[in-house]
Amino acid sequence: MTNGYLLIDGNNIGFAAAATKKLTVGEMEVQAVFGFMRAIRMAVARYPLLKPVVLWDGVSWRKHFYEEYKAGRDAPADTPAAKAQLALRKGYKVQRPLILKGLKHxxxxxxxAMNLEADDLAAILARRYAAQGKKVLMLSGDKDWIQLIQPNVSWFDPQRGELLTLNTLEKKLGYDPAKKRIVVCNGKDEIDGWMGVPSPRAWLEIKALMGDASDEIPGVGGIGEKGAIELLRTYGSVVSFRNQVLDRTIDAAKLPKKLRDFAEQEEKHFIFTRNMTLMDLNSPDIPAPARLKLTAGSLERDDFASFCSELSFKSILTDIDGWCEPFARAA
Incomplete structure (x- = not known):
């Protein structure tokens, strides 16, 4: 009997699995399929009271709002790194139908949804289920999902094995400006890529100031990671900062130039506002789902065994009943 939901970022988990050590059946790569099956089985076994739902990307509405959004992913690859990334994406695309088939079994x-990304679907479902008093765990390596953390909603990064809840978000992470890296507050264990911020909203505003190169979203310019974090820690929010400048609570002339420029130049504020529109998963401006498609399968042990046999997933076949048991409980 489940009492909540496990929301899984399909393409994020699948692409991460595709980037692992190559696994082939004949000439076909299958490491994304194998890695995805292992990741979801591990999560379902670890959280037996949560019903798993895999969320997939549609054609994002963001591409219509801002043409450059993720545009580089469709551009010709002209460097070795870009060519390798393109090959990885193509390899994952070939394996993705097999992932869908395995999940159905x-x-x-x-x-x-035709017009939404998995991020948007996660936001809609997390709000809905949390309002119903249900537990929600979001499974994704995409740190954009951190902004969705709220009472009853937590986030787990399977690649790092890191769990964040509303209670631990503020206490667990802190920023060490001397090292220019994020560290656990005991000052010992370092975690690359994190930002020590006081709230999910602050996390979002920092990203909007900095931009997101992976999605081709430029920042406001002049404010990097350290500056963005210090602004949010000092003033609480961008709105509070600008209001204090406008009502002269803050003497703009005494601000560092990068902050003074941000406070005074409307173009920079426009960029920040645009980025918030693109990044804010709780925005009321996100369109309603169009052509929503739900694929609800039932556990088919024999079909899944045949599926694994075709792909030579011998480690799963060794104990197929035990391997499928967590999914039987979650049904």
Whole structure:
């Protein structure tokens, strides 16, 4: 009997699995399929009271709002790194239908909307289920999902094995400006890529100031990671900062130039506002789902065994009943 939901970022988990050590059946790569099956089985076994739902990306509304959004992913590859990334994406695209097939055999529900990304679907479902008093765990390596953390909603990064809840978000992470890296507050264990921020909203505003190179979203310019974090820690929010400048609570002339420029130049504020529109998963301006598609399978042990046999997943076949048991409980 489940009492909540496990929301899984399909493409994020699948692409991460595709980037692992190559696994082939004949000439076909299958490491994304194998890695995805292992990741979801591990999560379902670890959280037996949560019903798994895999969320897939549609064609994002963000591309219509801002043409440059993720545009580089469709551009010709002209460097060795870009060519390798393109090859990885193509390899994952070939394997993705097999992931969908395996999930169907395991009885795992899958959800997609024509105009939304998995991030948007996670936001909609997290709010809905949390309002109903249900527990929600979001499974993704995408740190954009951190902004969705709220009472009853937590985030787990399977690649790092890191769990964040509303209670631990503020206490667990802190920023060490001397090292220019994020460290656990005991000052010992370092975690690359994190930002020590006091709230999910602050995390979002920092990203909007900095931009997101992976999505081709430029920042406001002049404010990097350290400056963005210090601004949010000092003033609480960008709105509070600008209001204090406008009502002269803050003497703009005494601000560092990068902050003074941000406070006074409307172009920079426009960029920040645009980035917030692109990044804020709780925005009321996100369109309603169009052509929502739910694939709800049922556990088909024999079909899944045949699926694994075709792909030579021998480690799964060794104990197929035990391997499928967590999915039977989650049904």
């Amino acid at each position: 395991l009885g795992v529900s899958q959800l997609a």
